[in-house]
Amino acid sequence: MTTLTFDSLNPATGEIVGSHPKQTPDAVHEAVGRAQEAAAWWAALGHAERRRRLLDYKAVLAQHLKELAELVHQETGKPVGDATLELVLTLTHLDWAARNAQKVLGRRRVATGMIGLNLAATLEYLPLGVVAVIGPWNYPVFTPMGSIAYALAAGNAIVFKPSELTPGVGVRLAELFAESVPEHPVLQTVTGLGETGAALAADPRVKKVAFTGSTATAKRVMAACAENLTPIVAECGGKDAFIVDDDADLGAAADACLWGAMANAGQTCVGVERVYVVDAVYESFMRELSGRVSKVKAGEQYGPITMPGQVEIIKRHIDDATKAGKVITGGPGSVRAPYVDPVIVEDVPEDSPAVREETFGPTITVRRTRDAQEALSLANASSYGLGGTIFSRNARRATELARLMRSGMTAINSVISFAGVPSLPFGGIDDSGFGRIHGADGLREFARSKAIARQRFALPGMNLTSFNRGPAELERLVRLVTFLHGRRKR
The missing domain is CATH 3.40.605.10 (Aldehyde Dehydrogenase; Chain A, domain 1)
Known part of the structure; x- marks a missing residue:
């Protein structure tokens, strides 16, 4: 044959x-x-x-x-x-x-x-x-x-x-x-x-x-x-959000955002797809981002779209975003299969496919928010929950935002850094899937727990797992349990 x-x-x-x-x-x-x-x-x-x-x-x-x-x-x-x-x-x-x-x-x-x-x-x-x-x-x-x-x-x-x-x-x-x-x-x-x-x-x-x-x-x-x-x-992939707080290092944030969005032609499950920037630093951040993106070229800094069928999805999202929002970089003409040039569009409606669906291409949408809390709310309003990023100089606030982000992993003042830490589990929630790889959780994911209990000696007067058990033994058990667990905590 x-x-x-x-x-x-x-x-x-x-x-x-x-x-x-x-x-x-x-x-x-x-x-x-x-x-x-x-x-x-x-x-x-x-x-x-x-x-x-x-x-x-x-x-x-x-x-x-x-x-x-x-x-x-x-x-x-x-x-x-x-x-x-x-x-x-x-x-x-x-x-x-x-x-x-x-x-x-x-x-x-x-x-x-x-x-x-x-x-x-x-x-x-x-x-x-x-x-x-x-x-x-x-x-x-x-x-x-x-x-x-x-x-x-x-x-x-x-x-x-x-x-x-x-x-x-x-x-x-x-x-x-x-x-x-x-x-x-x-x-x-x-x-x-x-x-x-x-x-x-x-x-x-x-x-x-x-x-x-x-x-x-x-x-x-x-x-x-x-x-x-x-x-x-x-x-199962994601639609990862990138939040820029009002005290962020804007140069570092723009650099990380751009790489997280465009590296591997955007074909990264934990890549940056949605960006939310606090109003106080919005204009400054956009200047940083726009200045950097002009130096990123498809076919040089990143390669082609690997799966031919993905090009049509990327094109549909770009068309949708550019009709509804304001183009900062690129547009429909950025799609020149098998390559797609960088695309940045701001003010795209949150119910747009370009914001709701995974694009898997070198494109990002950017939105101005009142504060970090609104940015977090918008970031969490997604059916996906894989990764995400917070940029802020305030370690305590950044950590709290990261904890509240509905995602399996969050990076602070870096992008996708969690993937490089072998001891950290990797995986998502909701439409991003379930289960974990990497770290101790990843090892246990591919094993079955085996519990063994061995009796070392018989407890006198407390043979509870026998039909010979009498009322006195049960009474002793009740007294012991009441002593151990019956005191209320005030």
Whole structure:
């Protein structure tokens, strides 16, 4: 039988980067079967041995950093420098996951309380088995490895389905892993289109799915997972807000805002899309922003729109925004596929698609607000809740605004900085999804808690879990509980 293939293309040139098989449901089924066997072996190695091998994998990736960066550049179109930064961040997360898994997940004693005085209790987190990772194209290494690295460190085997736009990167990640772990296919990559990902999510032997993509696609993946009650981690993008308070360093704020909005051609789930500036500094901030954006060029500082279909969404949002608001930079003519030049529009109505829907392009809307509180209210009036940014010199006020922002992560006086801190969890709320990768939460996301209580000795006169229990024992229990818990706090 002839194997069907598909090509990955350089979005900037249209040239073929590589050809890959469209793996069928049968091929996916076989991969999951291999992963089941590999998972048992990998889990049995224990934390110390997995740590050694994952750190070796980190070294292998570092040795191939330039090669991988070039491949990311070819498949996404992003500059090699941006691809290199993505890989460096990946290495820091892989290192953290490997070094901290035992501390976070390993067996530990927990307190039993007075009622359990005769018990010894332990808690640990055990591997799930096979984890399916369905990755995106915008950060084809950093984003899926945020699940892969932590799931591997937790003792699971992985079947990775990369985006059909960046399959070569996914294939190479698995090939390089085999250099450090040659015995079993602990990390496998399957390539293909939607049918391949659907088959993977629907396999009952998969114990968890980590998905990154649109909210609409996440719902379809969840529906497939529901057939087998397979849990899912869903990271579904956002419409992140950037708030500039009246005491902010405006130069730094404008610089961070511009990079957060335009880097990677705006194709960043935690990228800046909405900007709210307090009235007292609005004009000054806009001068700073306008002065800087003139130096940012599509095809130089950032690459093309990787997914061709996204161009129409970006164009629709630009058309909508420019009709309703005031253009500061760019406009409908900024769309020259596959590139989109920077677009900044102010005074766009809050009910506009350009403000409500994820654009995923190098565009931002800017609005003047009375104060930081109004800015926060507008920022929170979104169905998304992934990341966000606060710029203010007042640390206490900035922290309080960050806490009240309805998002999974917030950066203060920086942009997207939380993604570079391996100990911080990453994920959203509402239409941005649920579950967490990165940090201790990310390790526990790919493990199951195991609680054990062992009776060390019998409590005299207090055999409560027996049909031989008498009224006297129950009375003693009531007196004890009343003594421990019956005093009201004033």
